[in-house]
Structures are given as C-alpha cells and as structure tokens.
Amino acid sequence: AQSVAQPEDQVNVAEGNPLTVKCTYSVSGNPYLFWYVQYPNRGLQFLLKYITGDNLVKGSYGFEAEFNKSQTSFHLKKPSALVSDSALYFCAVRAPGVGSSASKIIFGSGTRLSIRP
C-alpha cells in the first residue's frame, strides 16, 4: 500500500533564508508525487508535481522539489523564504497506472511552515 510521511510537524525559517520541507514516500513502481499548500480558511492549492523526467521540478511561487528515487524522498525547497510562504504544506503520492486504486492520492499529515520576519 502506498504511504507518505512528513517527519516534521513544523519548520521555522527566517525570511530570506532557504527552506526545506521534507517528504518521504512508499509506493510500488514509479510514483506520482505532489505538493499542495493550504492557507488559513482556504482549500488546498496545487504547487507542483513529479510524474516523470527531470528530478528537479519547479512549481508555483518559486518553489521546487527534488525527486530522489534511492532515498524515496521528494523534499520541497525554496532558495529564499518569504513571510507570505507561511502556511500548511502537504506532500502527496499516487501509484502509477490506471484504475480506481491507482488514481487515489494519499496525503501526508502536513508540515506547518512559519517564516519569521
């Protein structure tokens, strides 16, 4: 069964510093991997995805994520954090292929990112 883990409940970073939000996954085959962001009182917003190809994927708001197959990781990164990046971030995984079981996206428990001025 597929699963995803976000080992940090909270990450605190000073504005202007680089940030990393960690994610590891478990899935059979080559995974589809995603990052979503959730601002207070709003739904989840899609940030970026990895399906295939280049291991470094770029997404919205200057975020990027690196797929590492050997470490089964998909960490979210940004070179210079902004206070407005403060939000709840979810990593998600989906098994490859077709069918109802494959199309199900499994979300991690979330990491709260706090950027201090």
Place this chain on the structure above:
Amino acid sequence: EAGVAQSPRYKIIEKRQSVAFWCNPISGHATLYWYQQILGQGPKLLIQFQNNGVVDDSQLPKDRFSAERLKGVDSTLKIQPAKLEDSAVYLCASSTRDRSYEQYFGPGTRLTVT
C-alpha cells in the same frame, strides 16, 4: 475560470443531527472527490465520482455517510446521524478525467459536531 464552489463554509450541529454539504466542480471536470480533513491530519478520500458513477467509496462510512452526483455535475455529501468524531473540514475537489493527478480543491466546509 471559476474554481470549485462549496457551501456552507461553516456548520455547527449537535450529535445525532443530520447535515448536508454541496459542491459545484470546475466546469468540464468529469471527476469529483470528497475528502475529510480532521484537524492535524492530511485529507482522506471519502468518495470519488466519475461523471455520475462512483469510482471509489472504500473509505466512506456508509452507515452514516452518503453522497450523490445525480447529473454528473454538482454533488452533495450527507451525514446522518452525525457523531462527535465527524468534526472536520470536508473538502471537495475536481479534475479532468485524464489528469486525475491534478486536483483542484474548494475552500471546504468546517463541520463542528457538539
């Protein structure tokens, strides 16, 4: 392009009462999802529709939860009777049929059961 619409945004009910949530997906999106997000956890899929047919409802507590998407567009999720542990945010999402990995979420309905 209009996003996924949900109503109400907030609902407070007593246990054993019933409640219904409504979702209108992005126009043209054939696939619709209902998720439950309990405080401190990631969203959990309750049910997935492809047009008006159910694709996956394996995690839907069918003794109390029901959902329908009669015309293949908007959808309702009902809880009857509600329990305290149903307190959560209920998120609706939609996607195109061939890009189910790219889901667009509505703002959610925050349910409090007292």
